[in-house]
Amino acid sequence: MSTNHILFDGIGAKVFIENLASQSFENKPLASVPYIDRRILAARSPPHVSFPHPEFLKLDLPVGPGSNPPVFDCSVEKLDFKIFKLTTTQISQIKDNISKSSKIAKISTFAVVAALIWRCKAFSGNIEYNKDRVSTLLNVIDIRPRVNPQLPSSYSANAVLPLGVSETCEEIKNGPFSKLVEIITEGAKEITHEYVKSAFDLLELNRGIPHGDYMVSSWLRLGFDEVEYAWGKPMYSCPVVNHRKDICWVFRDAVDGGVGAMVALPAHEMDIFEAAFHDFFASI
Numbered sequence: 001m002s003t004n005h006i007l008f009d010g011i012g013a014k015v016f017i018e019n020l021a022s023q024s025f026e027n028k029p030l031a032s033v034p035y036i037d038r039r040i041l042a043a044r045s046p047p048h049v050s051f052p053h054p055e056f057l058k059l060d061l062p063v064g065p066g067s068n069p070p071v072f073d074c075s076v077e078k079l080d081f082k083i084f085k086l087t088t089t090q091i092s093q094i095k096d097n098i099s100k101s102s103k104i105a106k107i108s109t110f111a112v113v114a115a116l117i118w119r120c121k122a123f124s125g126n127i128e129y130n131k132d133r134v135s136t137l138l139n140v141i142d143i144r145p146r147v148n149p150q151l152p153s154s155y156s157a158n159a160v161l162p163l164g165v166s167e168t169c170e171e172i173k174n175g176p177f178s179k180l181v182e183i184i185t186e187g188a189k190e191i192t193h194e195y196v197k198s199a200f201d202l203l204e205l206n207r208g209i210p211h212g213d214y215m216v217s218s219w220l221r222l223g224f225d226e227v228e229y230a231w232g233k234p235m236y237s238c239p240v241v242n243h244r245k246d247i248c249w250v251f252r253d254a255v256d257g258g259v260g261a262m263v264a265l266p267a268h269e270m271d272i273f274e275a276a277f278h279d280f281f282a283s284i
Helices: 010-022 088-099 109-121 169-174 177-188 193-205 267-282
Strands: 056-058 080-086 134-142 160-168 208-210 214-218 247-252 259-265
Touching: 056 193, 080 109, 080 267, 088 109, 088 177, 109 134, 109 169, 109 177, 109 214, 109 247, 109 259, 109 267, 134 169, 134 177, 160 169, 160 177, 169 177, 259 267
Parallel strands: 134 214, 214 247
Antiparallel strands: 056 208, 080 259, 134 160, 247 259
8 A cells, every 4th residue: 555644644544444444344334434624733824833843844935825845856875674673572671671760651662662763873874973963853743632622533634743852962872771762752742732733833834844864653553454354354564665764664563563663774874773773782
């Protein structure tokens, strides 16, 4: 399956797939009626931007009727593709270590994996080490439960926003790993109803695109493999290889229920990333 975020996000895709699967049964109604009124997320009039929103690169392009979206020519590089796996045992061990030195009430698997990916990626590029350089990680946040009133679970459109969290290279490399997990965990709490409205108002006034060093997108809770067709459930579901070196997808591993992280990088950057990944587990 291939889709576009202009049409819907991962959860919207799940709604579509559930309805598609329902039609494989004889005389079965749709699993849910898609909610497609996008005006519910329209910008306010007049727009009121109340947050800085560093997660968006400001393009200063014309907006409104008759304006066209920006076109970007992306350079095509030869990339290596690898899936880095974390077993349930490894994830539990990391969480146990973090709980000894952190006050996080609930340590999520995503925060642990995203923090590790961030640490490995921060130094994989052709960047001279500068302890004061700030690295920004983008996470993808589902806003359905964060707006007031909450969006219907069957909202079939794009209802995610990027969230940027930042830290200096010195802290990423030499600081406690638990701090990175805390930054990701606490950062997600910033996505409130007012923050969401402010973000859409910003995009109404000034076209922008997500801006950061790297993005981690989670499939951990999408549940595509839980959709039941007349002939049964899928054996497995995961993202396919994509030519994007600035995004990592994380998803459930089919073998032991752990987590897989799909990474695409030029060969020399992949070598550095992989070495940092294995060094992390050698040190815990």
